Amino acid sequence: MIQTNATPTLDGLFRRILARQPDALALADPLNKTRITGQPPKRLTFAQADRAITALAAHFIEAGLPNNSVIAVQLPNTVEFMLTLCFRCCGGRRKSPWRSTAPGRARS
Numbered sequence: 045m046i047q048t049n050a051t052p053t054l055d056g057l058f059r060r061i062l063a064r065q066p067d068a069l070a071l072a073d074p075l076n077k078t079r080i081t082g083q084p085p086k087r088l089t090f091a092q093a094d095r096a097i098t099a100l101a102a103h104f105i106e107a108g109l110p111n112n113s114v115i116a117v118q119l120p121n122t123v124e125f126m127l128t129l130c131f132r133c134c135g136g137r138r139k140s141p142w143r144s145t146a147p148g149r150a151r152s
Contacts, residue, residue, distance in 0.1 A: 058090070058130060066091035071123045086123045093127065100131045 073085035
């Protein structure tokens, strides 16, 4: 087995768990979400979250958001916030030509 010193990315960890346990719980809203947003709390498996992230990528592409755009997000601590964060951490690579750039790293 070859080991590397590469730090795992959020997207890499997500995809690893998705491949091994697609039906495991990935995201859960706080119990007070209804009071904060008016929406009932959600619980998503890794497979459901993956589909939601892919749909979010498709939405941004359809809206014409250019590659490497800065996305500002102000959401409460909810499933929707985490889906947006996961989308950005994967660089929109789900059916998108975008590339993610971590702070301090050169673009590839």
